[in-house]
Amino acid sequence: xxxxxxxxxxxxxxxxxxxxxxxxxxxxxxxxxxxxxxxxxxxxxxxxxxxxxxxxxxxxxxxxxxxxxxxxxxxxxxxxxxxxxxxxxxxxxxxxxxxxxxxxxxxxxxxxxxxxxxxxxxxxxxxxxxxxxxxxxxxxxxxxxxxxxxxxxxxxxxxxxxxxxxxxxxxxxxxxxxxxxxxxxxxxxxxxxxxxxxxxxxxxxxxxxxxxxxxxxxxxxxxxxxxxxxxxxxxxxxxxxxxxxxxxxxxxxxxxxxxxxxxxxxxxxxxxxxxxxxxxxxxxxxxxxxxxxxxxxxxxxxxxxxxxxxxxxxxxxxxxxxxxxxxxxxxxxxxxxxxxxxxxxxxxxxxxxxxxxxxxxxxxxxxxxxxxxxxxxxxxxxxxxxxxxxxxxxxxxxxxxxxxxxxxxxxxxxxxxxxxxxxxxxxxxxxxxxxxxxxxxxxxxxxxxxxxxxxxxxxxxxxxxxxxxxxxxxxxxxxxxxxxxxxxxxxxxxxxxxxxxxxxxxxxxxxxxxxxx
Amino acid sequence: xxxxxxxxxxxxxxxxxxxxxxxxxxxxxxxxxxxxxxxxxxxxxxxxxxxxxxxxxxxxxxxxxxxxxxxxxxxxxxxxxxxxxxxxxxxxxxxxxxxxxxxxxxxxxxxxxxxxxxxxxxxxxxxxxxxxxxxxxxxxxxxxxxxxxxxxxxxxxxxxxxxxxxxxxxxxxxxxxxxxxxxxxxxxxxxxxxxxxxxxxxxxxxxxxxxxxxxxxxxxxxxxxxxxxxxxxxxxxxxxxxxxxxxxxxxxxxxxxxxxxxxxxxxxxxxxxxxxxxxxxxxxxxxxxxxxxxxxxxxxxxxxxxxxxxxxxx
Ligand SMILES: Nc1ncnc2c1ncn2[C@@H]1O[C@H](COP(=O)(O)OP(=O)(O)OP(=O)(O)O)[C@@H](O)[C@H]1O
Ligand SMILES: [Mg+2]
Numbered sequence: 051x052x053x054x055x056x057x058x059x060x061x062x063x064x065x066x067x068x069x070x071x072x073x074x075x076x077x078x079x080x081x082x083x084x085x086x087x088x089x090x091x092x093x094x095x096x097x098x099x100x101x102x103x104x105x106x107x108x109x110x111x112x113x114x115x116x117x118x119x120x121x122x123x124x125x126x127x128x129x130x131x132x133x134x135x136x137x138x139x140x141x142x143x144x145x146x147x148x149x150x151x152x153x154x155x156x157x158x159x160x161x162x163x164x165x166x167x168x169x170x171x172x173x174x175x176x177x178x179x180x181x182x183x184x185x186x187x188x189x190x191x192x193x194x195x196x197x198x199x200x201x202x203x204x205x206x207x208x209x210x211x212x213x214x215x216x217x218x219x220x221x222x223x224x225x226x227x228x229x230x231x232x233x234x235x236x237x238x239x240x241x242x243x244x245x246x247x248x249x250x251x252x253x254x255x256x257x258x259x260x261x262x263x264x265x266x267x268x269x270x271x272x273x274x275x276x277x278x279x280x281x282x283x284x285x286x287x288x289x290x291x292x293x294x295x296x297x298x299x300x301x302x303x304x305x306x307x308x309x310x311x312x313x314x315x316x317x318x319x320x321x322x323x324x325x326x327x328x329x330x331x332x333x334x335x336x337x338x339x340x341x342x343x344x345x346x347x348x349x350x351x352x353x354x355x356x357x358x359x360x361x362x363x364x365x366x367x368x369x370x371x372x373x374x375x376x377x378x379x380x381x382x383x384x385x386x387x388x389x390x391x392x393x394x395x396x397x398x399x400x401x402x403x404x405x406x407x408x409x410x411x412x413x414x415x416x417x418x419x420x421x422x423x424x425x426x427x428x429x430x431x432x433x434x435x436x437x438x439x440x441x442x443x444x445x446x447x448x449x450x451x452x453x454x455x456x457x458x459x460x461x462x463x464x465x466x467x468x469x470x471x472x473x474x475x476x477x478x479x480x481x482x483x484x485x486x487x488x489x490x491x492x493x494x495x496x497x498x499x500x501x502x503x504x505x506x507x508x509x510x511x512x513x514x515x516x517x518x519x520x521x522x523x524x525x526x527x528x529x530x531x532x533x534x535x536x537x538x539x540x541x542x543x544x545x546x547x548x549x550x551x552x553x554x555x556x557x558x559x560x561x562x563x564x565x566x567x
Numbered sequence: 568x569x570x571x572x573x574x575x576x577x578x579x580x581x582x583x584x585x586x587x588x589x590x591x592x593x594x595x596x597x598x599x600x601x602x603x604x605x606x607x608x609x610x611x612x613x614x615x616x617x618x619x620x621x622x623x624x625x626x627x628x629x630x631x632x633x634x635x636x637x638x639x640x641x642x643x644x645x646x647x648x649x650x651x652x653x654x655x656x657x658x659x660x661x662x663x664x665x666x667x668x669x670x671x672x673x674x675x676x677x678x679x680x681x682x683x684x685x686x687x688x689x690x691x692x693x694x695x696x697x698x699x700x701x702x703x704x705x706x707x708x709x710x711x712x713x714x715x716x717x718x719x720x721x722x723x724x725x726x727x728x729x730x731x732x733x734x735x736x737x738x739x740x741x742x743x744x745x746x747x748x749x750x751x752x753x754x755x756x757x758x759x760x761x762x763x764x765x766x767x768x769x770x771x772x773x774x775x776x777x778x779x780x781x782x783x784x785x786x787x788x789x790x791x792x793x794x795x796x797x798x799x800x801x802x803x804x805x806x807x808x809x810x811x812x813x814x815x816x817x818x819x820x821x822x823x824x825x826x827x828x829x830x831x832x833x834x835x836x837x838x839x840x841x842x843x844x845x846x847x848x849x850x851x852x853x854x855x856x857x858x859x860x861x862x863x864x865x866x867x868x869x870x871x872x873x874x875x876x877x878x879x880x881x
Contacts, residue, residue: 105761126763141758154751155762157744167742213762270813 053117056217056248057102062111064097066458068450070502071097072108073272079217079265081116084239085247086259086280088292089269090491091462092448095252096138098269099219102250103135104128116216134210135219138461139398140202144195148188148205149177152212180208184245186238196324207238217248217560222461224253225489228517254462254491256285268292280322293493302500303506307339311478312511313359313390319369320351320358320465320535328354330535331368336511339559341502343526343543344515346555351535352515353395356482359513360392361385362400364532373479386415388479391472393517395484401468408449411456412471432554437474445470446497454521454529461489469498473505480511489522499525517549519548530553578838581717586837589719589792591830592729593618593784597808598826599729599736600780602817606621606740607773608753609657612668614781616675616806617649621785623679626695626796627686635701635790639725642782650778654771672805680798692797700794701725701787723791725783736819749773781805803853810856814863829855 057079062073071094079085087095098518102113107123113402114120115131128135142151150173150432158172159165177190183287186204194202210218220239224232239249239262253259259266260280268275268291269287276291290296313336322328328351336342346352361382369378377385386392391529400410406409413434417424422434438452445466449459456464469486486502487495501526506512516522522529522543531554597614604611621642628641653671656662687693701723709720740746748769751759756766788804789796807829815821829852836851 105759124763125761129763135761137761141755143754143758145754146747146751150747154747155759157747159744167738168707168744168747209762397744 053239054081055079055114056083057115057250058114059098059102060112060114061096061108062101062113064094064101064106065109066450068454070272072101075111075269075272075274077267077274077277079248079250079341081248082243082246083265084243084251084263086263086266087250087252087269088254088256088259088266088288089275090271090292090448091466091489091494092460093269093292093491094272095269095461096221099135099250100219102128103133103219105135129213129215132214132216133214133219134217136203136206136210136221136223138221138225140206142194142202142205142209145193147191147193148197148561149190150172151194151307152177152180152209153528154209156213176212177208180212182281184208184211184238185241199226200228200234200348203227203235203454204238216246217250218242219250219252222254222489223251223254224255224258225269226348226517228555229519230347232258254489254495256288256492259288260285270294289492292491294523302503303507304503305339307507307509309337311335311340312338312373313513315359316369316371318355318358318370319366320354320363321366322351322354327366328535329358332535332537334513334530334537336513338479338509338511338525339506341506341514341525343522343529344513344532345519345529345551346532348517350532352484352532354535355532356392356395356484356515359482360390371402377457386475389477390480390482391475391482393468393472393483393486395488397464397468397488402456402464405455407453408442408456408459409434409452411467412438412441412452412474414471415475426540436460441470441474462491462494465489466494466498469501471520473501478505478510480513481567482513482515483504484515485517486514487516519551522551523548533557568675574842577841578630581714583831583834583838584718586834587831588722588726589829589830590833590837591826592726592791593788594804594826594829595729595733595809595823596784596787596809597781598723598811598815599732599803599807599819600777600784601812602736602740602815602819602822603773603780604770604777605812606746606749606753607770607819608756609770609774610668611653611777612665612806612809613653613671614777614808615801615803616668616672617646617653617778617781618785618788619675619679619799619801621646622784622789622800623785623796624782625786626693626789627682628791629699630687630693630695630826633699635699638790639701639783639786642786643779646779646782647775648778648785649782650775650813651771653778654774658767658774667778674759675801676799679796680683683798685701692795694793694795695790697794699790700792701790723787725787725791728783729787733819733823740819745772760788782809807852807856810860814859825859828859853867853876 055078060076062072062075063554075098083346089095095107101108101123103126104123104127112119115133118131120127120131125136143154153173153176158169158176160167160169160172181188186208188201188204188208194205207218223235227235243247251262254369263280265277265279266283266288270292315332315334318332320325320329344352354363358365361377361380365378367431369376371377375388398404413422416422423429435452438538442452447463447466449463456467459467465488483502487498490498502512514522514525526543529543529551530537530547531539531551533555537556541551597618601611601614624645625642627636629635629638654668656667657664683693684690703721704724704727705721710716740749748759748764752766754767759766785801788800811822811825811829814825832855833852836848839848
């Protein structure tokens with residue numbers, strides 16, 4: 051075996067009870083290469099990487115890491131062999147500091163001779179050295195829960211580097227990042243490459259693949275559909291390799307309807323989980339048949355705004371009206387009854403119950419309806435089954451039927467369950483939609499976008515919060531930038547430029563934007 | 568008036584505080600054990616049963632080997648087994664921790680009565696000679712100082728061990744690598760697994776520590792003062808310990824203080840027996856538990872209100 055190979059996977063097959071997640075995949079990745087893996091939701095990307103990271107034992111096949119054959123599949127063995135993985139869903143202890151997270155599992159001890167106690171100073175020093183070595187700025191003494199996702203991701207990368215990993219796996223790292231944070235991440239990736247690390251990156255954004263990678267592997271339904279040098283590819287070629295046929299990018303027609311105010315927010319002030327002001331005296335009106343996109347860097351009050359409207363977080367001041375009825379102090383259940391649906395940003399924590407089955411997750415919110423519950427007491431399985439299957443098929447969920455737990459679906463397919471449930475409430479007048487396509491493949495993203503515009507055409511008022519500026523531009527009728535809990539500027543997506551909006555996301559007032567441009 | 572004063576002083580005297588320390592000890596020990604499982608993310612309501620079994624084995628061990636030391640050793644061994652047993656169901660088989668806890672409590676009540684009757688033929692209570700009780704420790708110079716002497720001297724050895732354990736547990740939980748992993752295992756076990764540390768191993772260890780400390784708590788109950796085992800003698804102290812863990816937010820020092828508070832009410836109940844009907848005084852510690860928990864709940868509510876008020880001023 052030539053020794054410029056970092057990872058060699060042979061005939062990897064992973065079978066879960068009802069699905070063949072990986073089907074006879076063989077590929078090898080060179081040292082110092084940036085290797086991208088793409089594929090539709092549920093194609094088996096995460097599973098394949100979990101095999102490499104020792105989280106899953108393959109049903110068949112063998113793995114060689116940096117020249118030595120893997121005999122036991124365990125996280126410890128993978129770490130020893132030089133694999134580090136930044137998971138799609140972060141693996142950080144929120145209540146610990148950055149330094150404590152980084153040294154977890156190999157804690158420095160004091161006093162030197164006996165080594166009983168945890169040496170926090172040494173942990174901080176270790177972290178500072180690491181930060182200096184890789185040029186990845188993070189505050190070592192800050193608590194992880196106080197950091198934004200971008201910084202949390204850096205902690206994850208540092209954590210892997212601290213364990214001595216030579217091969218770094220990043221599972222959809224850009225899904226949670228803003229464009230500028232993505233740029234930062236790519237700089238880091240290039241720097242790691244220079245230092246001789248091998249990077250494996252999973253992403254659904256094809257222009258990112260074109261920008262960062264040296265080679266790409268395409269997975270389709272568990273099989274390897276092809277490996278190519280990135281320079282021989284184009285985005286559209288890649289897209290058709292992924293889905294197996296040409297993708298059409300037709301634009302979705304928009305109807306112009308009569309516009310009446312539906313969702314009305316007046317002088318809203320909301321605090322965040324730590325008691326600090328997150329939304330500060332905000333005013334916003336959304337009309338029927340209108341999509342208002344909220345653009346902003348994460349942590350400027352987006353989450354709190356969505357939570358306040360949907361009744362998940364109390365408003366300190368101000369009021370919110372839905373069709374003229376005040377919903378400020380109502381329960382989430384009542385607000386939903388009045389015609390509001392919500393796609394929460396965090397599908398795992400708020401959107402779904404991971405242990406519950408798919409049909410149960412799809413039923414939530416409709417469980418008291420006469421059609422699904424006899425006398426509101428006894429669930430009618432046949433009716434529920436029929437409805438769940440409809441949603442499941444309509445949203446093209448790729449999994450093993452409606453009876454398996456949601457937690458065993460791939461990340462993107464979990465998202466489809468949330469969207470499917472929220473979009474199947476009839477008589478919904480307004481939608482609060484946060485990060486609707488986070489982790490979705492292009493086809494699924496197109497489909498969801500079409501659904502959102504259809505709802506708009508049917509006359510719903512839609513508040514769209516997304517870290518993806520392209521998505522905001524494509525869907526919105528009006529773009530508002532949110533900065534430190536205030537709406538700082540408003541744009542018309544047909545005339546505004548992305549640069550201008552991007553700038554407004556970082557400044558206090560419209561005047562500054564105008565001055566700077 | 569003087570009658571009232573006299574009555575007052577039969578209740579509120581040094582003895583009261585002496586009793587406080589004594590009655591608090593089993594609660595402290597069980598609370599220290601339970602806070603380990605609590606940090607590891609296991610809700611353990613089976614502490615009461617563990618205590619009862621510990622009390623029973625301590626007495627039986629002492630009886631068969633004619634030595635309190637062997638009684639304690641046996642209680643510790645059984646504590647390890649109980650911890651492993653509890654861990655097996657909760658961690659390995661992933662059974663509902665609540666149900667396993669309840670089952671353990673019911674099982675403990677039954678098995679101790681059954682074994683007591685078959686092994687000794689005694690119903691109700693099985694007393695041992697006073698000489699077989701736990702040794703007391705007398706600290707030399709302390710007997711010169713009046714009140715301090717009565718409070719802190721000549722207690723059973725487990726009382727001193729218990730005080731030492733409070734500090735040790737505090738250090739273990741907050742200052743050692745093990746403590747960090749323990750808290751990580753409770754907060755995000757998957758994160759530990761991904762860096763090659765087994766969260767299950769940590770959970771088992773917490774469960775075993777809990778078993779040992781609960782059985783020690785039981786041993787103190789049966790050997791520390793009365794030197795006898797009586798049926799259901801734990802009298803829900805395991806649940807009071809659970810309340811202390813919640814009240815003290817699983818911090819060993821705070822759990823200790825909370826346990827002292829409950830010990831005080833317990834002792835107060837005992838001393839009031841001369842004045843008020845015993846049936847009524849027995850409620851005191853339990854009523855106090857509920858009362859304090861309600862206060863704790865209200866307190867945290869008021870705190871969040873307060874922070875809202877501060878915000879409005881901003
Ligand atoms: N623990 C599990 N138990 C059962 N099935 C699973 C499990 N994990 C994954 N699967 C199934 O394996 C298939 C591949 O999943 P995987 O998570 O690898 O997809 P993915 O390519 O990462 O998708 P996404 O882009 O949505 O993250 C899916 O059909 C999924 O339902
Ligand atoms: Mg995935």
